[in-house]
Amino acid sequence: MEQLSFRFEGGxxxxxxxxxxxxxxxxxxxxxxxxxxxxxxxxxxxxxxxAAKGFGTIWQAVMTDFHARHGxxxxxxxxxxxxxxxxxxxxxxxxxxxxxxxxxxxx
Amino acid sequence: xxxxxxxxxxxxxxxxxRVRRQARAAARLGPQLDGKLVDPAAIVALLEEVIEAGxxxxxxxxxxxxxxxxxxxxxxxDRARIHDLHMVQSVLALPEHLDVFERGIxxxxxxxxxxxxxxxxxxxxxxxxxxxxxxxxxxxLFGRYFIDLTPNxxxxxxxxxxxxxxxxxxxxxxxxxxxxxxxAFASGLVVAQVxxxxxxxxxxxxPSDWVGFVVPSxxxxxxxxxxxxxxxxxxxxxxxxxxxxxxxxxxxYAVDRLNHGIGFDTxxxxxxxxxxxxxxxxxxxxxxxxxxxxxxxxxxxxxxGFVESIHSFGSELGMEDYIRARPDVFFTGPDGSMRSxxxxxxxxxxxACDMFIGSTLQIDLAGNSSTATLGRIAGFGxxxxxxxxxxxxxxxxxxxxxxxxxxxxDPSAAPRGRKLVVQMVETFREHMAPAFVERLDAWDLGxxxxxxxxxxxxxxxxxxxxxxxxxxxxxxxxxxxGEREQAIRGVAGYTPVGLARDxxxxxxxxxxxxxxxxxxxxxxxxxxxxxxxxxxxxxxxVRASGxxxxxxxxxxxx
Numbered sequence: 001m002e003q004l005s006f007r008f009e010g011g012x013x014x015x016x017x018x019x020x021x022x023x024x025x026x027x028x029x030x031x032x033x034x035x036x037x038x039x040x041x042x043x044x045x046x047x048x049x050x051a052a053k054g055f056g057t058i059w060q061a062v063m064t065d066f067h068a069r070h071g072x073x074x075x076x077x078x079x080x081x082x083x084x085x086x087x088x089x090x091x092x093x094x095x096x097x098x099x100x101x102x103x104x105x106x107x
Numbered sequence: 108x109x110x111x112x113x114x115x116x117x118x119x120x121x122x123x124x125r126v127r128r129q130a131r132a133a134a135r136l137g138p139q140l141d142g143k144l145v146d147p148a149a150i151v152a153l154l155e156e157v158i159e160a161g162x163x164x165x166x167x168x169x170x171x172x173x174x175x176x177x178x179x180x181x182x183x184x185d186r187a188r189i190h191d192l193h194m195v196q197s198v199l200a201l202p203e204h205l206d207v208f209e210r211g212i213x214x215x216x217x218x219x220x221x222x223x224x225x226x227x228x229x230x231x232x233x234x235x236x237x238x239x240x241x242x243x244x245x246x247x248l249f250g251r252y253f254i255d256l257t258p259n260x261x262x263x264x265x266x267x268x269x270x271x272x273x274x275x276x277x278x279x280x281x282x283x284x285x286x287x288x289x290x291a292f293a294s295g296l297v298v299a300q301v302x303x304x305x306x307x308x309x310x311x312x313x314p315s316d317w318v319g320f321v322v323p324s325x326x327x328x329x330x331x332x333x334x335x336x337x338x339x340x341x342x343x344x345x346x347x348x349x350x351x352x353x354x355x356x357x358x359x360y361a362v363d364r365l366n367h368g369i370g371f372d373t374x375x376x377x378x379x380x381x382x383x384x385x386x387x388x389x390x391x392x393x394x395x396x397x398x399x400x401x402x403x404x405x406x407x408x409x410x411x412g413f414v415e416s417i418h419s420f421g422s423e424l425g426m427e428d429y430i431r432a433r434p435d436v437f438f439t440g441p442d443g444s445m446r447s448x449x450x451x452x453x454x455x456x457x458x459a460c461d462m463f464i465g466s467t468l469q470i471d472l473a474g475n476s477s478t479a480t481l482g483r484i485a486g487f488g489x490x491x492x493x494x495x496x497x498x499x500x501x502x503x504x505x506x507x508x509x510x511x512x513x514x515x516x517d518p519s520a521a522p523r524g525r526k527l528v529v530q531m532v533e534t535f536r537e538h539m540a541p542a543f544v545e546r547l548d549a550w551d552l553g554x555x556x557x558x559x560x561x562x563x564x565x566x567x568x569x570x571x572x573x574x575x576x577x578x579x580x581x582x583x584x585x586x587x588x589g590e591r592e593q594a595i596r597g598v599a600g601y602t603p604v605g606l607a608r609d610x611x612x613x614x615x616x617x618x619x620x621x622x623x624x625x626x627x628x629x630x631x632x633x634x635x636x637x638x639x640x641x642x643x644x645x646x647x648x649v650r651a652s653g654x655x656x657x658x659x660x661x662x663x664x665x
Binding site: 029052055058061062085086087088090091094095098099 | 342343344347533534535539575576577600601606631632633635
């Protein structure tokens, strides 16, 4: 196991009342993403538990792009990864955010 | 005295050779030869009499059916008599196909595809046990059968023969007609192994006067279910990529005549036709005519009325009854079973299809695509003929004209169309192996094996689109090599090639529509779930076929 943590400042704040969302499953080649409000946080914190060691540079790039795409603040993201490719990580993150923010927008 | 008058030229050496070989076989086999029918116990003796040292021999190896009994027999001939054979065959599928080299019976090889034997072939070629002439595309090798690689002896497989030697190949006709024609009409000898001898054949696929000898095989020939993909193994990324393919390529170009490569990526597209493509109103507008093996994953689209016709290179195990029940869609004989033909289907795929879409293992910055990786000489199969612009094509279709217009950068040039050639890959393969590389393994492999050219499957200048989970790069719209490189980097994800992109250049390409992402195509990624697949298991495919599809045992889990 390897633990990684990323923080991004700035972005649009998410209301504290939005319910947390979980997408994906912890199965080989897959991952689970939990996204929840963190009203005290002016930025976005991402904590990652991954089964694959030595891919910190790629995680950094995937998370930087994630923040550039969505720019969320007041949000905490927790990832349990069982060796997913960057493609599936990106898909799960986007699915989680779409589910999370569309609830916020009343969809 | 005129020297030429003294030594009259002999014009029928080949025909005399055939008579000599037949006479030798008759003398050696005695009662074990009855007309053309050979006692299977005498098969090695027969091969020793009809084959001569230095002969070119075609040992029929297909994608599906294998002349396995004859292959085993060939490995057992007396190599003091039979040696230095030059093997010319499309597919190296069985261990025996290489055993003949290991045992010193054959020395030279010209072929197309060696998927199952790729690692051993690379090892033997590296050790000097096999001299490889060239790795061909199918049509190219078939073409050479009629020019400079004509077999002296062909060892083929059929389902059944009658006592006169007519052959019924069944649905897996595959290479047999082209091999038999090239051999028989150059005074060569065709030896056929058959599963059974019958009084009346369901239909005649190869006429008896092309066939020299028929041997009933003690066991039915082996058939590989090569084109069956279990929908249960299709990932959400593959669903997402299939959505992008349909909305970003099939719909705007109105792709109506096409070939799909083998694999889960294209299986996902097939299973999205009755659901996603239907929801986009595309039924009757795309995917009506196919050059394709009978993929089980196409059953739901056929049943939904998407598909009008399919011509096949070979058949697929378990699809026989379904095909028989859908004769308007498949090419079938008067007996009801399918007639496939690799040579004609490759021709159809090359000249009569508007698009080839398939997977690969490596793509470089010029778009060159290769399935050769270090230590494996896998060959090409059909992809290069399907995945190449047909420069001899002259008939127009909307998709072909649209691609031609996009690819035309010189307004003074005469207008012409263009085939869509799409390479579809996830940016990382399993074990995080990047699909995008600065330099293809093919270069090292070619140098190690002393090849004249690196074994590139599809050349970059034939590729029109690269599709990954990150987006679609339309290479037709690229104006120079620099744009092309950034377009490829721009869909290469988090591979080293993708991370080294010029971000501003990539954004400019995106603004021009050269790169299109899922969001640019208004695709909601939340829809990219397995629920979108028209079948999610082999059992669903059986159900969709009304019970007519009978999957091989290994695909059944119920």
